[in-house]
Amino acid sequence: MFAFAYGHGLFSGKLGAGVLHGLELVAVAVVAQAVWGMMQTLAPDRVRATIAVVGAGIVLLSGRAASQLVAIVVGAILGVILCREGGAPPREELPISISRIAAIAALAVFVVLLMGPAIYLAVAKSQAVALFQAFYRSGALVFGGGHVVLPLLRAATVGPGWIDDNAFLAGYGAVQAVPGPLSTFSAYLGAVVRPEPHGAVGAAIALVGLFLPGLLLVVSVLPFWSALRASARTRAVFAGVNAGVVGILLAALYTPVWTSSVHKAGDVGLVLGAFLALVAWKAPPWVVVCVVALVGGAAGYFV
Numbered sequence: 001m002f003a004f005a006y007g008h009g010l011f012s013g014k015l016g017a018g019v020l021h022g023l024e025l026v027a028v029a030v031v032a033q034a035v036w037g038m039m040q041t042l043a044p045d046r047v048r049a050t051i052a053v054v055g056a057g058i059v060l061l062s063g064r065a066a067s068q069l070v071a072i073v074v075g076a077i078l079g080v081i082l083c084r085e086g087g088a089p090p091r092e093e094l095p096i097s098i099s100r101i102a103a104i105a106a107l108a109v110f111v112v113l114l115m116g117p118a119i120y121l122a123v124a125k126s127q128a129v130a131l132f133q134a135f136y137r138s139g140a141l142v143f144g145g146g147h148v149v150l151p152l153l154r155a156a157t158v159g160p161g162w163i164d165d166n167a168f169l170a171g172y173g174a175v176q177a178v179p180g181p182l183s184t185f186s187a188y189l190g191a192v193v194r195p196e197p198h199g200a201v202g203a204a205i206a207l208v209g210l211f212l213p214g215l216l217l218v219v220s221v222l223p224f225w226s227a228l229r230a231s232a233r234t235r236a237v238f239a240g241v242n243a244g245v246v247g248i249l250l251a252a253l254y255t256p257v258w259t260s261s262v263h264k265a266g267d268v269g270l271v272l273g274a275f276l277a278l279v280a281w282k283a284p285p286w287v288v289v290c291v292v293a294l295v296g297g298a299a300g301y302f303v
Helices: 002-010 013-042 046-062 066-082 100-123 127-140 146-157 165-175 182-192 199-230 232-261 265-279 285-302
Strands: none
Touching: 002 165, 002 182, 002 199, 013 046, 013 146, 013 165, 013 232, 013 265, 013 285, 046 066, 046 232, 066 146, 066 232, 100 127, 100 199, 127 146, 127 182, 127 199, 146 165, 146 182, 146 232, 165 182, 165 232, 165 285, 182 199, 199 232, 265 285
């Protein structure tokens, strides 16, 4: 993804623009596939499906980045009220042992890194600190799967004008062809943001910022996880939260993913074809990415 950040600027002219547009259309199909799959696993019944729709409505009607956090909180509240079953408790014990002192220390570091940059930026300006804060905050709020990071990262990077929607979605489409976690998308974003730091330094800051909060949270929760999961109320909270994040991704599917990429009937056809290949034919994502990018390039060149 770091290499693509440097190489995507070479896609110029009709052919290059078509390839990048093809990557944007792949992103639409991939997000639609993610919503489809998450609805089946995280919102499979009418109660959680309703919570997901409520979450999507909150984000779409507000349009503010903070609305995503509101959707998660509302999902948690509705989960406590409506999802009393909360799913079955886990049967197996986690094989990793972490001391409670180490867990509390990790939680303290997590909170300091979450609040510290905001406090620093209130009294001094630093783009490097702002970049770290944006990606760290996004990583700290991810629930329910890697694709949920899409609206968070968009709010963190497109919102302040560090990158435009087209470049954002082109990178998101390209990351589908790369093995490994979806969060490697952060390397691309850190490399292409403006102003400095970007390039290798920006990519490193973005990668560390996005991955670090999840690692700290895992360490901080491990000693208490079995007890938490055994609680019906805790399971109800997570059921509501997970349904809420499905709603956040559903809202992101409409805007910016669909509204920024799909402009004509041919675009709709490519998105539907890519979605069919991913969901019905179980085609490897990297194959779908390559095919749609090539089709987009050909359409841009010949049309």
